Structures are given as C-alpha cells and as structure tokens.
Amino acid sequence: MSVYRRALGYFAADRVWIAALVALIGVSICVGLFEAWPLAVLIDSVLTGQPKGDRVHSLFLSILPADTVGQVVGLVLMGMGLHIIGYLAWFGRMMINYHLNYRGTTRVRHDLFRKLQHLGVTYHRSHPQGDAIYRLTTDAFGPWGIMDTVIGTSVAAVTLTVMTAILLSRNVSLTFAAFTVAPFMIWSNWRFGVRIHERALASKQVDADLTSSIQQAMVRVPLAQTYQREAYEFRRFRGAVARSVRALLRLNIQEQLYPLARDSVLAVGGAIILGYGGYLVYRDQFVSPVEGGMTVGLLIVFMDYVRKLWEPLKWLTEFVVKVRIFEAATRRVFRILDTPEAITEAPGAASLPIASRTLVLDRVGFAYRPGYPILHDLCATIRPGEMVAFVGPSGTGKSTLLALMLRLYDPTTGAVRLDGVDLRAARLMDTRGHMALVAQDSLMLPATITANIAYGRPGASRYEIERAAELAGAAAFIDDLPEGYETVLTEGGQNLSGGQRQRLAIARALLTRAPFLILDEPTSALDPHHEQLLLETLRSLRGGRTIVLVTHRLESVVACDQVFVMDAGRVVERGTHHELLERNGHYARMWSGASGPPDARVELEGWRLRHRPRRDGREG
Ligand SMILES: Nc1ncnc2c1ncn2[C@@H]1O[C@H](COP(=O)(O)OP(=O)(O)OP(=O)(O)O)[C@@H](O)[C@H]1O
Numbered sequence: 001m002s003v004y005r006r007a008l009g010y011f012a013a014d015r016v017w018i019a020a021l022v023a024l025i026g027v028s029i030c031v032g033l034f035e036a037w038p039l040a041v042l043i044d045s046v047l048t049g050q051p052k053g054d055r056v057h058s059l060f061l062s063i064l065p066a067d068t069v070g071q072v073v074g075l076v077l078m079g080m081g082l083h084i085i086g087y088l089a090w091f092g093r094m095m096i097n098y099h100l101n102y103r104g105t106t107r108v109r110h111d112l113f114r115k116l117q118h119l120g121v122t123y124h125r126s127h128p129q130g131d132a133i134y135r136l137t138t139d140a141f142g143p144w145g146i147m148d149t150v151i152g153t154s155v156a157a158v159t160l161t162v163m164t165a166i167l168l169s170r171n172v173s174l175t176f177a178a179f180t181v182a183p184f185m186i187w188s189n190w191r192f193g194v195r196i197h198e199r200a201l202a203s204k205q206v207d208a209d210l211t212s213s214i215q216q217a218m219v220r221v222p223l224a225q226t227y228q229r230e231a232y233e234f235r236r237f238r239g240a241v242a243r244s245v246r247a248l249l250r251l252n253i254q255e256q257l258y259p260l261a262r263d264s265v266l267a268v269g270g271a272i273i274l275g276y277g278g279y280l281v282y283r284d285q286f287v288s289p290v291e292g293g294m295t296v297g298l299l300i301v302f303m304d305y306v307r308k309l310w311e312p313l314k315w316l317t318e319f320v321v322k323v324r325i326f327e328a329a330t331r332r333v334f335r336i337l338d339t340p341e342a343i344t345e346a347p348g349a350a351s352l353p354i355a356s357r358t359l360v361l362d363r364v365g366f367a368y369r370p371g372y373p374i375l376h377d378l379c380a381t382i383r384p385g386e387m388v389a390f391v392g393p394s395g396t397g398k399s400t401l402l403a404l405m406l407r408l409y410d411p412t413t414g415a416v417r418l419d420g421v422d423l424r425a426a427r428l429m430d431t432r433g434h435m436a437l438v439a440q441d442s443l444m445l446p447a448t449i450t451a452n453i454a455y456g457r458p459g460a461s462r463y464e465i466e467r468a469a470e471l472a473g474a475a476a477f478i479d480d481l482p483e484g485y486e487t488v489l490t491e492g493g494q495n496l497s498g499g500q501r502q503r504l505a506i507a508r509a510l511l512t513r514a515p516f517l518i519l520d521e522p523t524s525a526l527d528p529h530h531e532q533l534l535l536e537t538l539r540s541l542r543g544g545r546t547i548v549l550v551t552h553r554l555e556s557v558v559a560c561d562q563v564f565v566m567d568a569g570r571v572v573e574r575g576t577h578h579e580l581l582e583r584n585g586h587y588a589r590m591w592s593g594a595s596g597p598p599d600a601r602v603e604l605e606g607w608r609l610r611h612r613p614r615r616d617g618r619e620g
Contacts, residue, residue, distance in 0.1 A: 003327055003334065007146045007330045008146065010143045010147075017099060017103075020096055021093060025093060027089040028089045028090060029155070029162065031085055033163065034082055036300055036301045036305075037056055039075075039300055040295075040297030041056070041297065042075045043295070043296050043300070045060075046071045046075065049068070100144070104147065105143070108333060112135060115337050119339060119342070121403070122342040130208065139333050141329065142326045142327070142328075142329030143330050145322070145326030146330060150323075153319045156311070156314075156315035156316050159312045163305050167305055170302075173276075177276045178306045180272060181266075181306070185314075188262060189317040190318075192254055192261055196251065198321070199247070199251040203244070206243050206244045210240045214237070214240075220233060221233075262310065266307060269307075270303060273303050281296055342410070346424060349426055350421055352418060352431065354434060354514070355515065356515045357384060359416070359546070360382075360417040360418075361401070362416070363413065364379075364404060364414040364416060365411060365413035374400050375401060375569045376568075376569045377414070379571065384515070385542060385544065386546055386547070387538060387559065388547070388548055388549065388563070390402075390563075390564045391551060391552070391566070392567055394552075396569060397566060397569045404416050405435060406431070406518070434516050435516045436508075436516065438506050440520045442501040442502045442525075444489050444504065446491050448486050449485050449486070449489065449504065450462075450465055453504060454508075456509070465485070465507075465511060468510040471510050473530045473537070474500065477500055477503075497525075498525035499527065506519070510537075516547075517538075517547045519548070519550065520550045522534060522549070539559055562575070563587065565585075565587045573586050
C-alpha cells in the first residue's frame, strides 16, 4: 500500500485539479446516462401523444413547451445540447488529465534526476546509462499510471452501478438479458485489452533496447572499421530491428483483433436486446397493452446502455493487470529514490569558504569492494601553493586518490583533511569548490568552445576565457578554427584531436577559481611542445594555486616541490626529484627505466628535452 500512497502523493498538490476532474467525470456520467432519453421521450411520449408518467419523461416534459412542434424542437435541441456538454466535459477531462499527468510526472522526474546526480560515480560506474534513461523517460509515468487507473476504475464502478440500477428499475428480465454478454465482454477485455497493454510495454522496452544499441553502434563505428567488424555490427543492428518489428507485429495483431472481438460481442448483445426487447415491446404495446410496459423508447435506452457497458467493464477487468504494470514501473523509480547515497553531507556540515588550504591525507585507506583494499595507510601533506606529483605503476591507485580528494568517494580508513577539517564534516559544495579536476578522459560537451571552457565558471568574461585558453596552450588552435571560440563541438568533442580536447579541459580547470588544480595525466595526449608549454604554465601558477599532478612522464615532475612515489596502493618514497634520485630506490629505477642509467640521468634530462622528436608543434 505504501507504494500506492507514495505514488498518489505526487499529486497531492493538485487537489483542486483532481476535484475539477471528478466534477467533470460526474457531468460525463450524467450526460452518458441521459443521452438516449430525448429520443425515447420523443417516441414514447411526444409522437404517441400519450405522455408517460414516469419520472424521466415527466422531467423532460416539464421543461418543454406544451405544443408538439415545440416539444420536438426542444427534444432535438436537448439531444444536441447533451452531446455538446458531453464533448466539452470530455475535452475538459482530457486537458486536466494531461495537465495532472505532466505535472506529477515532472515532479517524479525532478526527484529522480536529482537523486541520480547525488548518487554519484559509485552508482553510475556500476549501472548502465540506458537503465537511468529508461527510468527517467518511461518508468517515471508509473505514478500517473496508478493515479489514472484508480480514477478510471472508480468512475467505471460508479457508472456501472448507476446504469445497472436504472436498467433494473425499468425492466428486470431485459436487464438480465443485457448482462448475458457481460462475461464475453469481460473475457475479450481480458484476452485483448490486457495483452495489448503488456505487448505495448514489451514493444517499448524493445524500442528502448534498439535505441541504445544504435547509440552503441554509432560510438563503435571507428572501432568496427579498424577491426573490420562492420558485418558483425550490422548483424547486431539487424537483430535489434527484427526484435523491434516482431514486438510491434505482436502488438498490431492484438490491436486489430480487439475491435473485431468487441464489435462481435456488442453485435450479439444488440441482437439479444433487439430480439427479446422487441418481443417485449410487441407484447406490452400490441398483444396485451400494459401501463408501464416495455416501449420502443425504452428499448433504445437499453440498446444505448448495453453499448456503454463496454467501457466500465473494460476498466474493471483490466484494473489488476494495469495497476500492477504501473506499480512495477513506480517501484523501479522508488528503488532509485531509496538507494542510499554513498557520499552525503553530514547534518550541520562545516562551511569551508574557498581559500588556499593545506590538504592532508591522514593514513588513508580505500577499497572499492570490501576486503579488496586499493590504498593502504597513505599519508601526505600538500601545503598551499605547492606543486606535487603522484607517480607509480599503472593501477596502483593514483586516480583513486584524486577521486578521494574531490570526495567522489570517502576513505575506508583514515581521513582526507583540508586545514584540519575532515572532508566528511565539511559541506560537499565547499569541498568540491576547492578542486578543479582534469580527468584522464577530457569530457567535451556538444556546445561552443566558449561554453566548454566556461562550464566550471559560467559567468567568466571573454577575456578570462581567452586567457585560460592561452595558458592551456589552446589559444592558437582555437584561433585557427573558422569560427574560433564559437566553434560548436560535436558529441564528445570528436571534431577535435585528443590533444586539443585535453588542452580545452585544462583551460576549463584553469578558468575556475579553485585553489587546487588536480591533473590526472594532463600531458598524455600532448606533443612535446605543448607539454612544455603546459609545464611552464603550471610552474608559473605555483605559489598562487596548489597543483596536484598524476603522471607517468617523469620529466613533468622534475620541478615539483614533492613527488610521492606509489606502489601497490602505498606511498613508498617521497621527496624532490633530486632527493629521490639520490635515494636510488623505486623512483631512480623508474627514471632510469625511462631515461637510461641513473648516473647519466641529469645530463639526459636536458638532452631529452632538447632532442625530443617534433611531430606537429601545434596539434597534440
Ligand atoms: N570504479 C571502480 N570499481 C572497482 N575497481 C576500480 C574502480 N576504479 C578503479 N578500480 C581499480 O582500482 C585500482 C586502481 O585504479 P586507479 O585508476 O586508481 O589506478 P592508477 O594508478 O590511476 O592507474 P593508471 O596509472 O593506469 O591510470 C585498479 O586495480 C582498478 O582496477
């Protein structure tokens, strides 16, 4: 029950609209019940010249003029009026329905989107993107589905009860005759209505799979070309399209069989009413006339009601299945909303205004999975304005450590502190506001270069943006583009080279006012010329900003104030480049592995910088 209550809670703010909807539904029901009566009154009371004494006839006749022509015209106008009122009520209902649907679903989507944002990397790295998209686009309608089904079924129950009461009050045996088709109506509703619903959902799911498979295939085009797997990729695509077509065909068959079944049952129902009702009219009007007996007008009302039985029976039949489907979608939404967030802000978290601060890694340990630690007992102190580097073999936990500095994860043991404040006790926005990260993959947005650089500081001036681009070594290539800073990047920035993307990512970080610049392999895609430019920029920033560098290019760390050498998740050495060479340990071995024998390394350092092969001085 709590799922239903919670789902309906999304519409609590729309009570007035729901009340208006209920009122309009009431109008629709009344119009539906009275629609056939003007014709019945015309035939039974006006054309015969013998007004019937029952309440409905009396009601109609009381508001009509006394003369026959006036009554005929009045009844025709009433019939038209009822139709128009019925249509207007229907239109109002539909508009309120859409309105409620979109308002409620928008609230669900807002909650879901915010939650997906807060769930952060831990969640997103372990769940496919398509899953989040499906929940946001399709499952988000679940709560409205529940609301709609509850309203629709309640209306159906009321309509059916009132109709049955009216029919019974008119003629009991004909009412039973009318209801002989009800089991067939229920059966065909069950058989087709429910199936259509299920198959429509299945087809939507297959369509979602097709979309995501197309998206993946487009991403893989270069890979497929490189490894000549186009035929394989086409087979995958063909398979996904075939599945979609099969699902649609299965749906279409049911959609076309349904009206056939419905019309057949209605035809049988109409025939029963016409046959048995016709006999009753003949008996009560011609064989042995009886006051209050069956009349032609009443027969028309019966025929109309039998036709109208279909809709409420459909709602009642489908209720359980429909509501279950929407309940399942709603549960999928709530499951995300109820997922505990790995990183949360402590109640009363300390405010940490943006400023240069000392960053301390205090015996930090970390494991992605319990029992499999990546980092062990790691200590480091990074003072304001320093340029430090973490180096070490691939997979030793350097990027993980940077993620801990941004509080994308919390340490399993120990603490990361800014000026002595444990990041877990500080406001999350404040912590992250201190750090500008250039990650290994330079994520670009499908927007202008200006917008890409200014993403972390939307209010930056044109001068500041151009200055950041210049410092990152990106200004020259941007100026060479026909549309310069207004060049629109394609998805993922694929219309730029890897090195150009990397320089834009660096410009983006430089533009922020974050005191810490955290760079994960910032020169991996840069040519020697641009690598040197960047290192000069970093050196010039030293003192103003604290720079934390992760790199495999040891030339980049020569000028660092501290170099932390990591191995298997531990800091095994620390010091300046020269101190570490003196120690002749891990670092010295890494250096000699990269540059030659340790004793030749100082000379080599200068030589390598001078003689590195130049490819294209301007393109990374
Ligand atoms: N999201 C994750 N879930 C589980 N394990 C992970 C995750 N991210 C990284 N790892 C593992 O953690 C270890 C450290 O990875 P990390 O990326 O921090 O290493 P690194 O030193 O930065 O490597 P490289 O120099 O190659 O970038 C690796 O064994 C990696 O497989």
